[in-house]
Amino acid sequence: MSENFDVKLDGKSYLPDPSVKEKSWLQDYETAYSEFLKDPEKHWENVAEELEWFEKWDKVKEWNHPYAKWFTNGKLNITHNCLDRHVLNGKRNKVAMIWVGDNGEEQILTYRQLYRDVMRFANGLKSLGVEKGDRVCIYMPLVPEQIIAMLACARIGAVHSVVFGGFGANALHSRIKDAQAKIVITADATLRRGKRIDLKTLVDEAVVNASCVEKIVVFRRMTPQLELFSEIEVDFYEIMEDVEKECEPEIMDAEDPLFILYTSGTTGPAKGIVHACGGYMVGTYYTTKNMFDLKEGDVMWCTADPGWITGHSYIVYGPLSMGATILISETTPDYPDPGVWWSMIEEFDVTIFYTAPTAIRMFMRMGEEWPEKYNLSSLRILGSVGEPLNPEAFEWYYRVIGKEKCPILDTWWQTETGMHMLTTTVGEPMKPGFAGRPVPGVVVDVVDENGEPVPAGTGGFLVIKEPWPSMMRTVYGNDERYRQYWNTIGNYYAAGDLAVKDEDGYIMILGRSDDVLIVAGHNIGSAEVESALVSHEAVAEAAVIGKPDPLKGDSIKAFIILRMGFNPSDKLKLELLYHVRMNLGPIAMPSEIDFVGSLPKTRSGKIMRRLLKAQELGQDPGDISTLED
Template sequence: MSENFEVKVDSKSYIPDPAYREQSFLGDYKAVYKEFIQDPDEFWSRMAKEIEWIKPWTKVLEWNHPYARWFTGGTLNITTSCLDRHVKEGRRNKLALIWRGEDGEERVYTYRQLHRDVMRFANALKKIGVQKGDRICFYMPLVPEHIIALLACARIGAIHSIVYAGFGAEALHSRIRDAEAKVVITADVGKRRGKVISLRSIVDDAVRNAPSVEKVIVLCREKCSVELYSEMEEDFYSLLEGVSADCSPEEMDAEEPLFILYTSGTTGMPKGIVHSCGGYATGVHYTAKYLFDLKENDVIWCTADTGWITGHSYIVYGPLSVGATVVITETTPDWPDPGIWWSIIEELGVTLFYTAPTAIRMFMRVGEEWPNKYNLDSLRIIGSVGEPLNPEAFEWYYRVIGKMRCPILDTWWQTETGMHMITTPLGEPMKPGFAGVPIPGIIADVVDEEGNSLPPGQGGLLVIKKPWPSMMRTVYRNDERYKKYWNQIKDYYAAGDLAVKDEDGYFMILGRADDIIIVAGHNLGTAEVESALVEHEAVAEAAVIGVPDEIKGQAVKAFVILVKGYTPSQKLVSELTYHVRMSIGPIAMPAAIEFVDTLPRTRSGKIMRRILKAKEMNMDLGDTSTLEE
């Protein structure tokens, strides 16, 4: 960044019912944060003791920049925290999973059933030669067998690498090859918006020229159109025939890898983020219990897919570690109509709903009448993950879905961080546009390029100053890429995001640092301009990029999706340009506005501005494997 930039900070806030704080597991945020600062090792030791260990650790943290070793000498298996202990401690017959298919089919699993099925599939994997340390690639729809199989991998110490089942064969192939996967687990089909999508044919293409692959396990959901023909192929349920439902958990060192998850960089091959057993298990248990405040009778629905870190942490490992009931579904938010998600919340009594700002803005666009048809009184807490939750979406979500009653947990974190890092703890004032404060265990700041802390109201780079247990350990087979995170700014973790703090220490995330537009020497965060556009009643969503300008160096170009009922016109272009001028200033006025029906985005909902920019300038699109469309 050539200079820092001032950000207009709105101080509006909402205070939740004090009962939320009084009854929460976390309690008084400020007091707990102070305890953490006074003795970080004691804080993390206390959190780690809440999960199951086979052998206790001898040291909480060994930090040798940029490498961390957490819970040195400790051994565990994450599945005993997620399954065995609940079966032993009174949750044997409690619902662990409720699955809803697109056609209304429903299946439920108690902790006892899930435990037994995981152990059976773990033995089935052993039967075909899977050993500790082998990489297993998943390309599956969001069905119960997916959760069972990935927990089975963890049970025997195999490293899972989940690839979202919407990627094409090339993206899947590159991840299989990079991870050197021994086994691929898939299904014959996925189901989306009433269509049946062949997954097996994509896997057939992806495993060509992938010499590491020895077996492909296929879950047949339809009648498989042809018999499993390849010598490599095994039927998911046939593999389970005659297999014991008793499988002892593999003893894993705290620092051994649990999984690899690929995430797009701004350029080049996706990065294989490696997470370890002990630190990750501690981080997701802590955040699921103390930030989501999951209670015994809670039903959590995180609408992500397991192909993303959100699904790993807050569909599978976090909620199951706490012993919650988890809802999973293949349904999309607007099919067969935009009421489907609200009907599921009403019918299944969902108490904690965690979704993406993209979905919230889509619901805003179709109107309040859809959620208003359903009884959402079961909701206790609502959350947001992905892009920054702009103030307009916050207000709508709080009023229409939360009924001015449910606190919003707007969470900032990354694939690389493994767990929540910044949010507004229950009971603290909520500020639209601000994710919140660093959670106990995390020291965050906004700094300049040299790592100097910036004052409130001044935008800069978001950093995490100290290591935390669920941090990634490396980039698979590319340690240099890992080191860059810790070597760019002092000895801090550089998140790659821009942020600003207010006087109370609340963080507003402004977007990616590489999404900065420098207009006549002034730095503009794309999120700030987009938020100004979305404030206009005609705008449902907006994305802005910098385009070359002979005089200013760069100018702002906006891509705008209109709310139903509005039509593109020159008058509207003038209105929106003026609106941005009045909201931010003349420097932020778009030089051009293009009305569009869709925006390119990743599966996790983040708008890929570099795609817009590449198309605008007739450039190569680079790695587009994580695009939704």
């Protein structure tokens, strides 16, 4: 985008009941934000002091563009704050986690039970030779064992890399290799819509030519029980036997890495985003408390999977650091019927519900009669994440699910940011289509390509102007890629999104300025899908674009040039879809495939996906001066 463009803004807004604001942690946005601007370091120091540290920091922030250190020389362990302090402070018998399986199976863990399981599994990992700094890949269904594994890694200072259980063997292999994972933790299978999907067979394929892997830990949940043949395979619960019950938390430096999480890039392979122990803990704790306004009696249900950053921050580390009760569920929103999620909200008295616009749009399509069957009066706060919440979906969510009494948090943030950056804080006026204003603690703006702020109502690039505690520290093994975030637009962090700000400072996200596709709330790099297609023997070249989809956000369309000797056919289309599914998982499968004779390219040979998209959507292609032909 080389020039600004004007956006027509609807001035509609909703004001929640004043009592919501009166009871909230963050009572007045303007006051909180101006206090932060007066002394940004004091703001974050006050938050950090609400948590427990083994040794206090020397300095709150060291900023040497583009590198930040937060809480320098502070010593901590995030699991001490998520487990020990609650067990020792009278919450040991409080429910930490409620789990509902795809088949309706239920499990409840108190803080004491979760604490003991995490310590035993941490000792089990130590018995396999896992040490501080080692990378552990977790590829599991959404079961309590997945969260136990994450916390156990953090307990002993191992760096976890959680890979979403819907990814295929190739995507898993590349992430194992890139992180040089020593251990892979998996399950025999996941359940989805009543069907068994094997995970262990995908792991077997993924570890071929990954000599870094020393052991595969398997959670066996199915009957008959899967046999473990290889000498490198061990059972999840067997490694918890014959170990010490106690496992002291590893003393971590605030800047030690906590986890790597892979996110799609516009070019090349997925990027391993690295988050550090101290700043990430402070950021997720702060936003869980103040944005979700989380209180002692709340039951929080974030419907994401820990394979994504939303699950890391707002299923695991944020809520558990607050001592909250979390609900996790393997269920899909329409199986066995479209009432399943609403029945769980009623059954477990869920108070905070955080889901994706794609799910909300699906519920809209199913009709209001489904939620109307259930008592949703326990709901207090509604949240949305993954892509912009369009005004129609906002109105439906507010009216049908929230009964016009629940504040809606449309949150904008990224894997790279670790925590919420934009939202409408509880009790403030909500504007459909707008994410909201910067969270007190961060400085976000809309600028032109030179980094100059653009006028209200004018589109521009979304940037973060100052460092924040939960920012990523680097891209694993590719620090140059990290520096690009901070060196593209002025000295600011370039988010890669287009946005517009209104007169009140509310920001609307307009979409990606690059080629990341957002399908059903999941970021998928066009490069990853293209390389999966090109790995098929029939494909010479491929380009994929995202097309607006009323349900999924983006649907994927692929343009394919075939190799000599291969002819277009419906059979080949099906083959290619299956090929992508096997490589990357079902979420990355194109909805459409066009066989073409050529692709638009720049003189340097880069495919101009922008041109394909403009042509597909009947839009003005813009500047085509770099087009080869």
